[in-house]
Structure formats: C-alpha cells, structure tokens
Amino acid sequence: MxxxxxxxxxxxxxxxxxxxxxxxxxxxxxxxxxxxxxxxxxxxxxxxxxxxxxxxxxxxxxxxxxxxxxxxxxxxxxxxxxxxxxxxxxxxxxxxxxxxxxxxxxxxxxxxxxxxxxxxxxxxxxxxxxxxxxxxxxxxxxxxxxxxxxxxxxxxxxxxxxxxxxxHEAADTQVFRPIPCEPEEGDLVWIGNWGDDERTRELEEFLFEPAKTLGLQARVYGVRYPERALKVLSEAGIEYGGWLPNYEVPRVFARFKVTVHVPRRPYARALPGIPTIRPFEALACGIPLVSAPWDDIEHLFTPGQDFLVAHTRREMEEAIAAILNDRSFARTLAEHGRAAILKRHxxxxxxxxxxxxxxxxxxxxxxxxxxxxxxxxx
CATH class of the missing domain: 3.40.50.11930 (Rossmann fold)
Incomplete structure (x- = not known):
C-alpha cells in the first residue's frame, strides 16, 4: 500500500x-x-x-x-x-x-x-x-x-x-536499545524539554531536589530552558547538556545508571493512561526508570516491576538510592522494563x-x- x-x-x-x-x-x-x-x-x-x-x-x-x-x-x-x-x-x-x-x-x-x-x-x-x-x-x-x-x-x-x-506511541527498538560498553558518565540523566511551566513544580520535587539531596552526578538535556531554570539546575549541581538529537539518546542512557519520568501536568491530571513517548524509549534502552505519579489506567505496564513509581520527593530519593546501591536490583528492573516494551510496545x-x-x-x-x-x- x-x-x-x-x-x-x-x-x-x-x-x-x-x-x-x-x-x-x-x-x-x-x-x-x-x-x-x-x-x-x-x-x-x-x-x-x-x-x-x-x-x-x-x-x-x-x-x-x-x-x-x-x-x-x-x-x-x-x-x-x-x-x-x-x-x-x-x-x-x-x-x-x-x-x-x-x-x-x-x-x-x-x-x-x-x-x-x-x-x-x-x-x-x-x-x-x-x-x-x-x-x-x-x-x-x-x-x-x-x-x-x-x-x-x-x-x-x-x-x-x-x-x-x-x-499509543511506542519505542522504535531499531534505534532505542541497550548500547554495551559505553563509558560511565554519571548517576542520573533526564531528557526532556522545559516547555511552558507545565511541570515546573514537579521537576523541582521529583528531579532537582532529589539530585541535590542525594549529591548525584546528574545531567539534563532539552530545550526551551529559561535563565531561571538554568539557575535552578546549577544550584542543584546538575549539568545542562542542551538539545540532544533523539537518535543519540540510547548512547547517553548507556552512560548513566538511572533516569526519571516527570509527566506534564495535563497528562497526569486530565489525560490519565498516556505516558507520552519518553518512558517507552527509556525502557527500550534498558535503563532503570523511576516515574513521578501517572495513572496507568490502560495497564500498559506493571509498575514496581517495569519501573518504580514515586509519589513524593522522599519516595523518589529512596527509589533512586535503591537503584544506585543495588546493581542486581537495578539490572532486574531494567530487564523487566525492556521485556515489557518488546512484548507490547x-x-x-x-x-x-x-x-x-x-x-x-x-x-x-x-x-x-x-x-x-x-x-x-x-
């Protein structure tokens, strides 16, 4: 056709x-x-x-x-x-x-x-x-x-x-896949755009503050970050990497130990069941994922097995620490998440x-x- x-x-x-x-x-x-x-x-x-x-x-x-x-x-x-x-x-x-x-x-x-x-x-x-x-x-x-x-x-x-x-959107697994033998560059990486203040508070609660509290070697990629956002990143000790072409994302994921998903407010509140494409891609790359709250009403995944869910800043810090401190647990979580993608998404x-x-x-x-x-x- x-x-x-x-x-x-x-x-x-x-x-x-x-x-x-x-x-x-x-x-x-x-x-x-x-x-x-x-x-x-x-x-x-x-x-x-x-x-x-x-x-x-x-x-x-x-x-x-x-x-x-x-x-x-x-x-x-x-x-x-x-x-x-x-x-x-x-x-x-x-x-x-x-x-x-x-x-x-x-x-x-x-x-x-x-x-x-x-x-x-x-x-x-x-x-x-x-x-x-x-x-x-x-x-x-x-x-x-x-x-x-x-x-x-x-x-x-x-x-x-x-x-x-x-x-639903899904992962292009011909591009988004684990990349072996990449040099390690840090603990946590987040790939996402600043946008129009649709998740500013959520980013502070589930990304910036946990990275600062845990003393993580962290990096953020994305566009449309205003000066005030760059200042917040700097104060949290987070490196800003700017725009990252999506075909380079798998190699970046391979160089970090964990990533997070912070849904924009309209999806989390008004459009439950829509994770957007970032979690699909992260799981396809085999990196452990911790997500801020979103309601998986369509049962696309198995929270707790494919990825961890944190409902508060404290829970996010505990989940990230668990992944960083237990590599066997991190590996099992990543493998389960990737298997879910390959099976359905x-x-x-x-x-x-x-x-x-x-x-x-x-x-x-x-x-x-x-x-x-x-x-x-x-």
Missing part, C-alpha cells in the same frame, strides 16, 4: 517528540514493503528553531542515522491534493497541522473517495485548548487515531469524530494495529457499497 503522511516534521525533533514515533512507524512500514511519503510544512516551527539554535549542518546527523527517510516540503496554499494523493491508499494527517490543510485534504477525500483518511492526535490540546481542536474539519475523515483511550473518548463524546481508535506493534484499523475500515466500506447495490426486497 501507499501511505501519505502529513506531519509537523520528520527531520526535526527540536521540542517535537512525535518525530521519534513517526520515524519508527515510517521505517517499519517501509521495511514491510509499503511505499511511504511524508510531507511537512516549509516553515515548520520545530525545524525553524533547530536551524536557528544549531550551527549549519546540524541536520547531517539525522540523514546519517536515517538514510532511508526523506521529507517532502509543501506550502498549504500551493499544495495540490489531486497530484499528491492520486495513488494513495492511506492518508494520515497529524493534529499539529494547519486547519486549512486538514480541511483541504478532507474535501479532496470527499470528491475522490479512493483512500482511507485518518486524523492523528498526540497532544493534550483536546483538554487544555479544546477550541483549537474543534476548528479542525474532520467531516470527511474515516476516523481519529488517538494516543490514549481517554483522548479517544473525548473525540467521540464531543462529536468531533464518528470513529476513533486508541493508538514497539513501532512494529503499532504498525500491526494501524494495518488492522485499515482492514477494518476497508471491510466496512466494502459492506456499505454492497448494501447500496443490493436490490430492495419486495
């Missing part, structure tokens, strides 16, 4: 975690013999910021890590859906796209009707900024891929979509789910066409 995907960016992961999952999904589809084309806007926010922050040639590493991946750039006003989608079988449009593009492709689908059309949501705006999601015209879409059951239910309950499926699993959804939709459309052709019984 031919898949045509419209996403914010494939080649830039600057403050854009969905790029990690997209790369894994595209790779898996291509390895199964499918044709995949990815389109991203010429003025994409993530790529623009990456080019502004990093020196020329900073994208070279992406093309070396993913020589098989390529983006096609477009301008929404100039895009001709008839030409781009002429031989498409499945089209997926990500929610971080211009509403004009979403509507334009939907209208083409209504006229042509030959491909399946899905909308993909991997963000918390459905609860934090519902007006922005309501602007999307999904009338002619076959359904929504939502990265958590609670988000799927929001689309259905609010009438934004007639059909929706849960499609790889990009290969998500492609299986996507293909099942496509088969379901095609059977449904075939049944509708058949019922329209059958003569009425007198």
């Amino acid at each position: 031919k898949f045509v995907l419209f996403y914010h960016s494939l080649i830039s992961d600057w403050n854009h975690g969905n790029a990690h999952f997209l790369r894994g999904i595209v790779t898996e589809l291509m390895q199964r013999g499918h044709c995949v084309e990815v389109y991203e806007p010429t003025d994409g926010w993530s790529l623009r910021n990456l080019r502004a922050e990093r020196p020329p040639g900073s994208l070279r590493g992406f093309f070396e890590a993913y020589p098989h991946l390529l983006s096609r750039f477009y301008d929404v006003d100039q895009l001709d859906p008839g030409a781009v989608l002429a031989d498409a079988d499945v089209v997926i449009v990500h929610e971080w796209n211009d509403p004009a593009l979403v509507k334009k492709i939907g209208r083409h689908r209504a006229r042509s009707g030959h491909y399946l059309l899905l909308f993909h949501d991997t963000h918390h705006r459905a609860v934090t900024d519902p007006e922005s999601i309501a602007r999307y015209d999904l009338e002619h879409y076959d359904g929504v891929l939502a990265f958590g059951k609670v988000l799927r239910d929001i689309y259905l309950d609010r009438g934004w979509a007639a059909r929706a499926w849960t499609w 790889t990009c290969a699993h998500r492609v299986d789910e996507l293909l099942d959804i496509c088969r379901e939709l095609r059977l449904s459309r075939s049944a509708k066409r058949k019922s329209r052709k059958e003569p009425a019984v007198l």
